Amino acid sequence: MPHGTMQKEQPCPSIIERKTGRLIQEEEYGQKAIYFLYHHFLGRLLLKMIFARPYFSFLRGLYYNSFLSKKDIAPFVEKYGLSKVLLKKNYQSFGAFFSRKEAVYLREAGKENTKENGEAWKEKLREKGQAGKRPFYATASGKLLTYKIDQEGKIIFPGNENNGKSNPLPLEIKGNAYSIEKILKAPCPEFLKGGTLLVFRLSLPDYHRYIFPTEGKLLRRKKIKGRLDSVRKEAAHFKAFSENKREVSLLELTGMGKILHVEVGAMLVGHIHNHFGSKTFSDKGDQNKKKNLGEKTTKFDRGYQQTFRFTAGEEKGYFSLGGSNIVELLNEKIVIDEDLFENTKKGLETKLEIGERIGYGKA
Structure with missing residues (x-):
């Protein structure tokens, strides 16, 4: 692929849900930005100089671990269809919500985690x-x-x-x-x-x-x-x-x-x-x-x-x-x-x- 061009993305189901057998397509925050960083010459340059460096993750972490990031929790839960019960818990930051601890039970494949x-x-x-x-x-x-x-x-x-x-x-x-x-x-x-x-x-x-x-x-x-x-x-x-x-x-x-x-x-x-x-x-x-x-x-x-x-x-x-x-x-x-x-x-x-x-x- 030439350095200055971007391939057109071809979204197609690439994940199978084991519990249901349903084919699904994943969508994430910043998906287009990630594609740019890894598939475009300018993006790869920025990645090498800035975004893949530990200090960038550290600086972003300062925001997500602050009370200012609490407002990001509700849109995230809505976008990805997570349990609305999570919104009733008083997480002090998006970082705290992200690394939350939940009960885990060992069980047969395909069974609900209860x-x-x-x-x-x-x-x-x-x-x-x-x-x-x-x-x-x-x-x-x-x-x-x-x-x-x-x-x-x-x-x-x-x-x-x-x-x-x-x-x-x-x-x-x-x-x-x-x-x-x-x-x-x-x-x-x-x-x-x-x-x-x-x-x-x-x-x-x-x-x-x-x-x-x-x-x-x-x-x-x-x-x-x-x-x-x-x-x-x-x-x-x-x-x-x-x-x-x-x-x-x-x-x-x-x-x-x-x-x-x-x-x-x-x-x-x-x-x-x-x-x-x-x-x-x-x-x-x-x-x-x-x-x-x-x-x-x-x-x-x-x-x-x-x-x-x-x-x-x-x-x-x-x-x-x-x-x-x-x-x-x-x-x-x-x-x-x-x-x-x-x-x-x-x-x-x-x-x-x-x-x-x-x-x-x-x-």
């Missing part, structure tokens, strides 16, 4: 016994894309696993393919090979708190400095995974093994706020045991520090104002529901809700 459905699903799991099948839950509300990871650690488009094709994240920017190595700034760990990669895209109307997908312990956290590009589709959002500010957590899930959980900050997101788990303990004994058994340690295993236990559905953290992404890299013991792969193969993101079951851990 205490009743959450309790009913737990009872159903108890009745089934779930032999060798621990449920794996959606860590966030948003739009999901699902990929395979091959035995070489490459990200494969669903359906290409057995035909010899390697199709890294299906987007290239100036010839650069976005890989696990670029996301982590480290080689792909052995435990991820043969597994799955999940991409949760949180747009402005989505709930911006996230949970642990099942019980386990948090072993390590690593912060990676970077820019604050947009994660919207108009902005070629895969680029954000390798260049944006992000935080990587190494989790060991009970009965499911290790996974990596990555929060990716975005334009207007000043901070990624992570909590610690509910209980702490020393991991020194685990590391000594590994050494005695002659097992190799990865970059995420080394060093000594406290680790933290968490329960399924426990809140892991939240994002400040803005759109965001969460990337989860799973080992092969975790089986993700086939409908999520099928939607990705069709070029559709799957809209789902935090806490709904999206897979299980096999024995």
Whole structure:
């Protein structure tokens, strides 16, 4: 595309709502502005010099965290069809409204996020016994894309696993393919090979708190400095995974093994706020045991520090104002529901809700 021209946008349904099967088209505040910034020469120049810089997000955050921004809440709720109950709560700023805390219940896929459905699903799991099948839950509300990871650690488009094709994240920017190595700034760990990669895209109307997908312990956290590009589709959002500010957590899930959980900050997101788990303990004994058994340690295993236990559905953290992404890299013991792969193969993101079951851990 020539630098000085803009391609005409071709809006079409690109999201499928898992609960209803309905195809929907997403609309966001500032959609045309984002398209200009990423698809026009002048826009890209302004983006590089101003809008993707952390200070811009900081300055915008000053307004959205002030009482002056309260007037923006009602139009936002109306535009995106959010619950009118939110207007009855006395949020002191748009930022406080955006990072609000709501009750989250673990439940069967497609069920409403209510205490009743959450309790009913737990009872159903108890009745089934779930032999060798621990449920794996959606860590966030948003739009999901699902990929395979091959035995070489490459990200494969669903359906290409057995035909010899390697199709890294299906987007290239100036010839650069976005890989696990670029996301982590480290080689792909052995435990991820043969597994799955999940991409949760949180747009402005989505709930911006996230949970642990099942019980386990948090072993390590690593912060990676970077820019604050947009994660919207108009902005070629895969680029954000390798260049944006992000935080990587190494989790060991009970009965499911290790996974990596990555929060990716975005334009207007000043901070990624992570909590610690509910209980702490020393991991020194685990590391000594590994050494005695002659097992190799990865970059995420080394060093000594406290680790933290968490329960399924426990809140892991939240994002400040803005759109965001969460990337989860799973080992092969975790089986993700086939409908999520099928939607990705069709070029559709799957809209789902935090806490709904999206897979299980096999024995």
